Every structure is written in C-alpha cells, then in structure tokens.
Amino acid sequence: MEKTTTGTVAAGTDVGYDLDIVKMFFTATVVWALVGMLVGVIIALQLAWWPANLGLPWTTFGRLRPLHTNAVIFAFGGNVVFTGIYHSTQRLLRTRMFSDTLSRVHFWGWQSIIVLAAVTLPLGMTQSKEYAELIWPIDVLITVVWVVFGVNFFGTLARRKVQHLYVAIWFYMSFVITIAVLHIVNSLAVPATWFRSYPVYSGLTDALVQWWYGHNAVGFFLTTPFLGLMYYYLPRAAERPVYSYRLSIIHFWALVFLYIWAGPHHLLYSALPDWAQTLGMVFSVMLIAPSWGGMLNGLLTLRGAWDRVRTDPILKFMVVAVSFYGMSTFEGPMMSIRAVNGLAHYTNWVIGHVHSGALGWVGMISFGMLYWMVQNIWKRPLAHPTWASHHFWLATIGIVLYTVSMWAAGLMEGLQWRALNDAGQLANPIFVDITARLNPFLWIRLLGGAMYLTGAVMMAVNFWQTIRGPERPAAEPVPVAAD
Amino acid sequence: MSNDQSQSEKAYGRLHRRLFEGKAAIFAIATTVAISVGGVVEIIPMFSTSSLSWERAGWVTPYAPLEVAGRDIYIREGCYLCHSQMVRPMRAEMLRYGEWTRAAEYQYDRPFLLGSRRLGPDLQRVGQKYPDAWHYEHMRDPRATSPGSVMPTYPWLHRDKIDPADVTASMAALAKLGTPYTTTEEGAVTARLRSDGQMIVDNLAQAGITAAWDDEIVALIAYLQRLGVEGRQHLATQGGGQ
Ligand code: HEM
C-alpha cells in the first residue's frame, strides 16, 4: 500500500507539463515575499518608534498593517501555494493542466488583485474585516479568478491519467472549495459607492461570520494547502515514502471537519451566546489531534533520513517548519481555553502565536520547497549552496527572537492590565505606562524580523544567480544542495 | 511498521480508496459536506427569529449622519487595529473601562469593530469621557494629551472635509440593510450634518479652537463621543440585564 502511495510521488519526467506557469508563480512568490516582509519590518519599526508613521495618511500603521497581512498571506502565501499546486498536480495526475489559458488568466488575475490591494489599502479603502479588507469590486474580481482556478484545477482532475488521488491532492481540493465558500459568505455586502460597502450582517453576528472566515483563512489558506505541499515535497526531498497512509486519511478528514467550528475562539468573553463560545473552545482543543497527526506524519517520514537532515538545508527548513506547525497548533488550542484566552487576548502573545505559525510553518516550508524547486525546474545546482544554510540560520534565529519577545511582552501586558493593588484598585491605571515597558521587546522583535527578511533577500539573490547560471544536462540526477 | 498494522492499513485504505480516491467528484462533495457542518450549526441559529432578540434592544439608536461619517473615518484610518471595542466581564477590565459590552450595543454596527488588539486602550465606552477639545488635540498630537503615547499623529483630519453626498450614499446603503432612518434624502442629511457639527464646533470654540462643521475631525469626534454612552445610561438605570 505504501509503495503505491509513494510510487506516485516518485514521479518521472516533466515532458508535456506546463512548467512555464510554475516558473511564473515561483517568480511572483519571491517578489511578493520580499515586499510583504519588508512592510512587516516597517510596521514593526512603527510600533517600536512612532515617528516612523511619518505623519502622512498613506504611511500610518493603520493603513500599512492590512497591507502587510494581505501581502504575506495572499501575495506570498497564495503564490507559493499556486506554485506548488501547479507543479505537483501535473506530476501527481500525470497530465498537463486543463487549460494553459485559464492558468494564465489565473496568474495575471491574481497578480492584479495584489496590485489593486497595494494601491487601495494605503489609500484607506477597506472593509475593515481582518484578512477580508479589500473593497467590494476587488472581492468580485477575487471570486472570478477563484472560479477560473477552480475550473482549471478540477478540469485537470477530470482528465488525469492516474485513477488514484494522492493525499496532497485532497488537501488542495479542500483549499479550493473552502476558500470559495468562506470568501463568498463573508463578503456579502451592499455597496454605497464604488469604494465602500456595508456587510449584510450586523454586530456580533457580523463578528461571528468574520471569525468563522478568519480562523478558517488560517485553516484553509495557511494550513491545508501547505500540508499538501508538505505531503508532496517533503517525501521528495527526503526520498522516503510518507510514513503512514492511514494516518493521512484520519487526520485529513478530522482536520477539515473540526477546523470550521473553531472560529468563536476569537470571541471569547464577548456577548456572543455561551453555547457558541463553548463550541468554539471545545472544537479548538480537539483540533490538536489532527494537527499533530499531520506533524507526526511529516516528521516520521524522515525516519532513516536524519543524517541527511543535518547537512541538507532543504530538509532543515522542512523539519523546522513541521516542528513550528506542531508548536503553534499546540499553542492555539491552549489559547482557546477561556481562562488562558482571558490573559492572551488583545496582547502581543497572539502576535507571537501568529508568527510562530506564519514565519515558522508557512515561511519555512515554503523556503524548503522553493530551494528544492529552483534546482528541479530550472535544472541547475544552487549558485550559492552555503547561502541556503546561512538563510536557514538567520530565519531560525529570527523566529526565535520574534516569538520569544512577543510572548514575554504579551504575558507582561496581560498581567499588568489586570493587576490590582491591595485596595482593589488598578495597579497600573495609566495604560501608556504599561505600553512604555514593552518597548525593549518591540525592538527585539524588529531585530528578529529584520534577520528573517535578510535571509529571504539572500534567497532571492541566490535564486536569481542560479537561474541565470549554466544549465545542467537533463539526464543527470538532481543533487540536493549540501553545505 | 509491523505486519498486522499494515494489514489493517490495507483494509482501511482500500475502503477509502474505493469510496473516494478514485472519484474526484465524490471526494469533492464529501469535503464540502465536512466543511459545512460546523458553520451551519454555529451561524444559522443566529438568524432564527427567537435568537434575533439577543442582539436587539430599543435603548440603542442608529448612528446619526455625522457619526456615520466619523465611523467611516475610523475604518479608513484602521483605528480598530490598535483599539478594541469590547469590554470583557472581568473585574480589572470594568475598573479600567466601565460596564462590559452587551450584544445589543452593537446592533447597528456594520461592519462590527470589536478589534482583536489593544496597542491602545479599549474605546467601547470612551464616549463623554473627555471633552471634545481633548479629542481635537489628541488626534493632532497624541503626546500633548497622553504623554508617552505611541499613537501616530493624524494632522490631515483637521484639514480634510467630509462630503455630504458621500455620507448620504452611506446612509442609503445602511437604510437598505434595515437601519431605521427616517430620511436619506441629501438635503435633509446635509442639514443634520451641519447642525450636529455646529454643536461640536461651538464646544471647541469655548476651548479657543476654530473648526468647521464639515472638518473630518469633527465627524470623528461625534462618533467617539457617542461610543458606549447609551449602554452606560441604560445599564445604570436598569442595573444590568442581558
Ligand atoms: C519579516 C517578517 C515579518 C515581520 C517583521 C512581521 C511583523 C508584523 C507586525 C509588526 C505585525 C503587527 C503586530 C501588531 O499588531 O502588534 C504583524 C501582523 C501580522 N503578520 Fe507579520 N511580520 C512578518 C512576516 C509575516 C509572515 C510571513 C506572515 C504570514 C505568512 C505574517 C502574518 C501576519 C498576520 C496574519 C498578522 C496579523 C496578526 C493579528 O491580527 O493578530 N507576518 N506582522
């Protein structure tokens, strides 16, 4: 059974596949990664040192923060997922994508959405719902482009040359379907002008719909497609079969079923009915099981390959990624427990959690895949193999500085907000006094973020020089970069 | 992996394979069902008639035109990314901000602006806490009123003007969604904007500040000064409630 499962992974030649579209998405990924993380570093500076807001409307934190989140999630995250999907789907199903035209419409449509976002958000055009800020005409465009992608993806499934659908494909499918449902339901609104609209839901119902969307944007944009990438690229890079086929079945169905219920953990202690808050909490805690199922399946795939993990930067990136996935999906359920959330909510702790998932899991699994892919698609060895190792260490230390400083800051402010003195009065009645004590941590976070960005810049330069370097004879097996 | 483990894996896998993996359409439908259950169970009840009352109360009035304009500015500037609007039912929080926030207080909020960060203090009950002039100064230079604040400056709000036609369009869309406005006719909306704005302008004049009724800052002050006030008054007289 395992043999056949992974037999599909050990695919043969790329002849007849559309690799140009993969290269296009690959390039866009690297460009947007740099942009999104640069904006992250800028807003981190603004939080540590307010004059960096510059006193201009277009550069204040309130307008740049959504630019950061949209750029890293939908521009970097979206493009990296499309890169992996367009590449691995063709190989797994042994067929070219359904339509080259639809592939290009998807590519250029998605990039134009990103450019529109980069223009409208600094202008203050926003619907204010987190990760769904873009104004309604762009929402319509997103819907159209998503349908194009869906037709292209399912069209490819329909004309596949192998019957069996490998586990990565299941995760991609859940991504395509769920994001469509979430986007449409959460974006329903009545336009007032071309640039402004009001949602059909109001008050806490609107909040519930939004966090049903928001949590599952994490679940189905930053988790399931990346698990799909893990299921394809980790075994390829490690040259080992996936550990357990059965585990992948169980954890897939449990994950997609449970995730949807967890949204209300963003609304604990609100006036949302108790039963809804409790459901959100209970399902969030249960989510730990399928999440760790995925982590274990990834880590155990490396059994017998640990010696290579020490030397191969690609595997290093992937191991750290899967470990951070495990860590943030342990932390998340803990933070969903009412009492813990009472302390963590509203604080920098949540920001630490977000970035242990985002930098640790999403970022690192992407880097691993990109390093593997640049050598396989362009059929060239890395121009600077040692830089990949430097990138790995910069990123890893950067994440640690980022998350540890945010946990410390979050705990500190959470405790100081609630501290009472002997008389039963607030021990820190002046809010900004507490804020001032957080400042050193914000500088440490900035340093961590800057290191992470520096690593990504090294990766981009490395890719640039690799792609422009001499091609290798195609017959030669592609060695994995070692330092 | 031991032998019987892989045996059971085979049986299990064969079933899954026969049911789903050969048939993309069935797999897709099964996935759609799996991802729909949670949302249906949690969200649909919010719309049933018996549930609707949990979010509704007569002691809350819709936003007036100037407040709608101010709220749109609050959204445009992303204030909600640093300020929450939800006081939680916890002792320290109620000491700092006031009564915890009831569902009905949000009933006319489209979109909701609860926020998920507190880089600055909660604003759900900030209304009437400070004089209008305080807000005017604070938005121009936060450190003038709150030494040590990390908030950006917003000098353009004191320069730029609201557009009554734009506010009217917002009112019309909100009315379409069921907000009980008696009129969304541009002349009436403009007249109301002007009279509400003038009251704030007069307050500011007493503090020696010259402003105009259609300054963006005036609209923003109107919005901030009503936040949480009706709830506070109601809860003070009723002594709690849902
Ligand atoms: C160089 C790397 C990065 C830096 C310096 C950075 C910095 C920041 C900062 C300063 C914030 C605002 C925090 C606050 O409100 O207190 C933020 C928010 C956020 N970032 Fe990043 N970021 C980086 C990379 C990423 C990546 C790669 C992702 C996702 C793949 C990401 C996802 C997010 C999200 C989702 C939020 C919003 C969190 C929330 O609303 O709770 N970031 N980031």
Ligand code: HEM
């Ligand atoms: C089992 C998995 C997870 C659970 C149960 C979970 C739970 C939570 C909880 C309780 C919060 C805090 C909500 C609040 O108090 O405001 C949160 C915030 C967040 N988490 Fe997770 N988490 C999980 C995994 C992840 C992963 C893997 C990522 C990233 C890839 C992630 C990204 C985020 C983001 C972006 C936010 C901030 C949302 C916002 O306020 O804007 N989470 N999560």
